[in-house]
Amino acid sequence: MSETNTANIIKTPTLDVENIRQDFPILHQEVNGNPLVYLDNAATSQKPRQVIEALDKYYQEDNANIHRGVHTLSERATIDYEQAREKVRSFINANSEKEIIFVRGATEGINLIAQSYGRNKLKAGDEIIISEMEHHSNIVPWQLLCEQTGAILKIIPINDSGELILEEFDKLLNSKTKIVSVVHISNALGTINPIQTIIDRAHEHNAVVIIDGAQATPHTAVDVQALDCDFYVFSGHKLFAPTGVGVLYGKAHLLEAMPPWQGGGDMIKMVSFEKTLYNDLPYKFEAGTPHIAGVIGLGAAIDYVSATGLEAIAAHEHELLEYATEKILEVKGLRLIGTAQQKTSILSFVIDSIHPHDIGTILDHEGIAIRTGHHCAMPVMTHFNVPATARASFAFYNTFEEVDRLIQALGKAREVFI
Amino acid sequence: MFDLKDLYQEVIIDHNRSPRNFGKLEDATQVAEGYNPLCGDKLNLYLKTEDSVITDVSFDGSGCAISVASASLMTDTLKGKTIEQAEQLFQNFHNLIIEEEEPDLEQMQALGKLAALAGVKEYPARVKCATLCWHTLHSALQGETSPATTE
Numbered sequence: 001m002s003e004t005n006t007a008n009i010i011k012t013p014t015l016d017v018e019n020i021r022q023d024f025p026i027l028h029q030e031v032n033g034n035p036l037v038y039l040d041n042a043a044t045s046q047k048p049r050q051v052i053e054a055l056d057k058y059y060q061e062d063n064a065n066i067h068r069g070v071h072t073l074s075e076r077a078t079i080d081y082e083q084a085r086e087k088v089r090s091f092i093n094a095n096s097e098k099e100i101i102f103v104r105g106a107t108e109g110i111n112l113i114a115q116s117y118g119r120n121k122l123k124a125g126d127e128i129i130i131s132e133m134e135h136h137s138n139i140v141p142w143q144l145l146c147e148q149t150g151a152i153l154k155i156i157p158i159n160d161s162g163e164l165i166l167e168e169f170d171k172l173l174n175s176k177t178k179i180v181s182v183v184h185i186s187n188a189l190g191t192i193n194p195i196q197t198i199i200d201r202a203h204e205h206n207a208v209v210i211i212d213g214a215q216a217t218p219h220t221a222v223d224v225q226a227l228d229c230d231f232y233v234f235s236g237h238k239l240f241a242p243t244g245v246g247v248l249y250g251k252a253h254l255l256e257a258m259p260p261w262q263g264g265g266d267m268i269k270m271v272s273f274e275k276t277l278y279n280d281l282p283y284k285f286e287a288g289t290p291h292i293a294g295v296i297g298l299g300a301a302i303d304y305v306s307a308t309g310l311e312a313i314a315a316h317e318h319e320l321l322e323y324a325t326e327k328i329l330e331v332k333g334l335r336l337i338g339t340a341q342q343k344t345s346i347l348s349f350v351i352d353s354i355h356p357h358d359i360g361t362i363l364d365h366e367g368i369a370i371r372t373g374h375h376c377a378m379p380v381m382t383h384f385n386v387p388a389t390a391r392a393s394f395a396f397y398n399t400f401e402e403v404d405r406l407i408q409a410l411g412k413a414r415e416v417f418i
Numbered sequence: 419m420f421d422l423k424d425l426y427q428e429v430i431i432d433h434n435r436s437p438r439n440f441g442k443l444e445d446a447t448q449v450a451e452g453y454n455p456l457c458g459d460k461l462n463l464y465l466k467t468e469d470s471v472i473t474d475v476s477f478d479g480s481g482c483a484i485s486v487a488s489a490s491l492m493t494d495t496l497k498g499k500t501i502e503q504a505e506q507l508f509q510n511f512h513n514l515i516i517e518e519e520e521p522d523l524e525q526m527q528a529l530g531k532l533a534a535l536a537g538v539k540e541y542p543a544r545v546k547c548a549t550l551c552w553h554t555l556h557s558a559l560q561g562e563t564s565p566a567t568t569e
Contacts (some may be wrong), residue, residue: 012422012547341508355482357457358426361541374458387458416426417434417483 011126015316016125021307021397024049026350034367037402042187042215042346042393043251043371044237047067047301051241054300058293065289066267070328084299085282088247091302098281100251102295105246107137108213110181112248113210115140116261117231118179124150130181131156131164131193132383133186136376138212140180143152151337162189170201177207184216188377188389189338190321190346199229208254210319214238218395219317219344221310224249228385236294240300241301243292245254248285255281262287313396316399317345320394324403331410332416337380337389345394348375351410354417356390363390366409419450420562424537425544426483429491432484435485439476439493451565452479454546459485463554470501482547489551491532501559507532515548553563 021027024046029036038046058080064073066081088100103109106191106363122128128142132155146153154177156169164182173180180202185192199209213222213234224232228322229255236245260267260278264287269277278284305313324347329336333352351359371391374381392406443464453463459481466474475493492511496504500510515538526533538548550566557566 355486357482357544357547358484359433361425362422373456378458381458389458416422417431 002376010408013311015308015396017316017397017399021312021399024397025049025052027051027397031367031369032211032365036088036370037334037366037398037405038337038400039392039394039402040369040371040407041142041218041395041398042391043061044243045218045240045395046332046397047240047242047297048304049298050304051300055242055293058296063293065281067178069313080296080299081290084295084302087299087302091222091306092217092247092249093225094249095225096252097256101248101250101255101282101285102290103233103242103246103285104291105235105237105249106212106233107141107216107246108234109167109231109246109248110138110210110212111141112261113181113231113233113250114145114265116258116285117208117254118142118145118151119148120259122149122151122178126151126178127154127172127174128152128181129154129156129169129177129178129202130180131160131182132379133164133189133191133377134181134183135187135212135214136377136378137188138181138183139379142179151178158191158380158383161340162186162191162380163340164191164193166194166197173201173205173207177202177205179210180207181210181212183212183214184222185213185219186338186377186380187215187346188348188375188380188391189340190343190348190393191338191340192216192342192344194342196227203228213260215344215346218305219310219314230254236301238296239298239301240304241298242291242294245291245298246303247298248321252281257287258288260284264288307414308396313376317394317398320398320400320403321345321347323400324392324394324406327407328410329401331407332414334410337384337386346399347393348389348391350386350389351413354413356388358417359390359410359413362413363406363409366412368406368409370406392404425512427534427537428485429531429534430544433490434486437477439490440478443474443476443555446476447495450554450558450560450562452550452557453565453567454481454485454550455567456546457482459547459550461485461487461489461550461554463551465555465558467501468483472496472499472501474500474505474539477551481550482544482546484544485550488535488548491534492551492555495530495532496505496555504555504559511535511552512514512549515545546564 062076064077066078085100090095154172202209208230210231211229217234217237232249237243267287337348356372373388446464448465461479464476475496477489513521553566
């Protein structure tokens, strides 16, 4: 086969969006007399039938506690739970299943790292670098750690497009930098950060790097070994899986050296009042009965996303973003907050003389669900000098027609107020 | 189905566009800060009372149309009222937008143009926008030092 022929064959994969929508029962309803347009995917995503059925099957057929029963149901539940761990490992290309810790969500993952790794490693005067665009879940755990250890929090500033200023990051790095924790994709701005560069530069200063991937995993493929990040966290519910389940990935040698965060059942090998022997990875960090159904649901969600193909998903979402950006900028008095060169399908905006909450109510009246508020990223709001924004965030099941509905509804909002 | 116009009545649009009593009151006797952590609405309320009578009142801050209009209408209504009457109005207003039991005729008359906010009742997520200024008033009258919140 000649090179030209190969080039002809490789084309952007396309999605059968109408077929995909059939897998999401919740999308087929009316809200306030209009067909639902769900554009709040950055807050939480909807769940395909395959995920709902996995939960249903678990509770109808396999419900039992894991890792300790000798009976059949417990064995089935354990197998399904551990298979989901393997699916996660493969999904982010971790080296070993030992490196996959199930937690409640990205927030719990970051808190675990701060308290187990950070509290034991950091001392007064050490420095932690985060960025101005972080979600509160990647700010407050570090503030708590700073209070506990005397470490100092440093902030990478953003420019007015909502991009990290890497020159400023370089200036912050020094021998006192112990932790760099940054978001992969901003929930408030949609910015895709150059995390490879950030990881490489932080490693030159021997800092440990944590990536908050809550917004990234539904939109882009992640390879933790290629990135060489030390920790990566994400939530299931943004990835079409249930709420209350998430993943902490950590390099095995780091996790091995960290003390347990929570004590309880399943995280021990042997307990006596004199001495307790902790369990091996990953169980050392999974005290108590976990969200078994949630983990199994996460496995089903990963199967669904993998079968659909992240490349095709990203391509469709990018087209939606480009179309929506062009159309929304035609709305008079509208200003986009977050205009980074590298963006995912999030449109954060404000409209002159209409408060985001009023936009949200009027859109809801039209059956359109968006998020309004500070998006748990108040420093971002401060940077752009707005109290709040309206945010439309797209998933792969959203359509161009839905973008049109959004634009029409914004026109109605203007009619009410202007 | 509820009509949007029930929520965004002309009075509300008007008070949002040109809020009355907006700005700092230099000779205020009581000042309180209100904050809605859910949406980031911020409000400062300035009160001047003499012998338990509210002689002047103003506000500033930022918020949605419901919260700005509510503060504007509230400040308009409060002038000349006694503190006791103000607290009673808060109760009537609360009944208007939250309680199952609707205010009686007498209460409705006392509410006057505040009744324009009745539509908020159908939008539970927005009730806090309408009550923020009243919570702030309450904390100003009680001499609270920490900001009033709707949570």
